[in-house]
Amino acid sequence: MSAARERRHADLERGLTYAIGGAIWLWLCFRWLNSWLGGVVVGPTEPLVPQSFATATESLGATLGTVADGVPLVATGFDFVGWAVGMVGFASQHGPQLAVAAWLTVVLTVISTLVGLVIAVPLAAARVYGRVTKYVALVYIELIRGTPLVAQLFLLYYGAPFLSKFIREVPGVGQGIVPAQAVWIAIIGFVINSSAYQAEYIRGSVESVDPGQLTAARAVGLDKLGGIRHVVLPQALRYAIPSWTNELVYLIKYSSLATFITVPEIFTQADAIGSETFAYTNAYVLAAVFYLVLVVTASYAMSRVEAEVAIPGVGSSDAGR
Secondary structure: OHHHHHHHHHHHHHHHHHHHHHHHHHHHHHHHHHHHOOOOOOOOOOOOOOHHHHHHHHHHHHHHHOOOOOOHHHHHHHHHHHHHHHHHHHHHHHHHHHHHHHHHHHHHHHHHHHHHHHHHHHHHHHHHHOOOHHHHHHHHHHHHHOOOHHHHHHHHHOOOHHHHHHHHOOOOOOOOOOOOHHHHHHHHHHHHHHHHHHHHHHHHHHHHOOHHHHHHHHHOOOOHHHHHHHHHHHHHHHHOHHHHHHHHHHHHHHHHHHHHHOOOOHHHHHHHHHHHHOOHHHHHHHHHHHHHHHHHHHHHHHHHHHHHHOOOOOOOOOOOO
């Protein structure tokens, strides 16, 4: 009975998690689609519920916060409950602004991770198997990893004005769902930074593959490049998935640095909401919830990818940044 009860509890928790996650992502997708279509249902940043709802919940929260004044421990509990109730109204009014900003965070993170991976694979191979190229790859990796990401973004945005001008003149940039030039510069900066870190993750994974497998590949007629491509890398990339997940999570959180080059991502919008309402704590808590949703989703998705591509009997590397 105990085992059956535990299974039921686990199934209930899993179902509840999926239901909440599905509802959040359904709402996010609705807000994004509505924004892309020019606000056909409601304005791109307009709430679905009336202002009166937010006013009522905030008023209720303030009332609850004063219920037990004078009783220290009880008052603290009521203060928290009152704040949480008021937070519901705050989120209903300002959540749409952060939802639109979350799209930029997703674009920035996904493109940077994928393109960074494409660059990282040859860098890692050069580090392990190259003679001269390993030094070139080493200089690139150490230079990028040894300098702050925010400094790299500043250099690209403020120190290379020709880059902004070039991107701005590309047809379609800043129109419809295509982000403005500041976002693309942030993507370039994140790609450069992420490629260096991912190269080191993959290098460690490549070195964990038994060297005898490359020798065996040469013995059956593959050249060195073919052996690396068809024998070593398929295993190494599987080993690197946990570290790649770490990088994806880091990039989601590091995307907040793009605010320094005027990218209107989640943190930028949260700061603007705080300036408008003077409720900075509420604004930053709401932003943290958005980041948490993205991080949990990314971690879950990557765990599913790892399970799908796993080779039975073959382990994985858990190295991280």
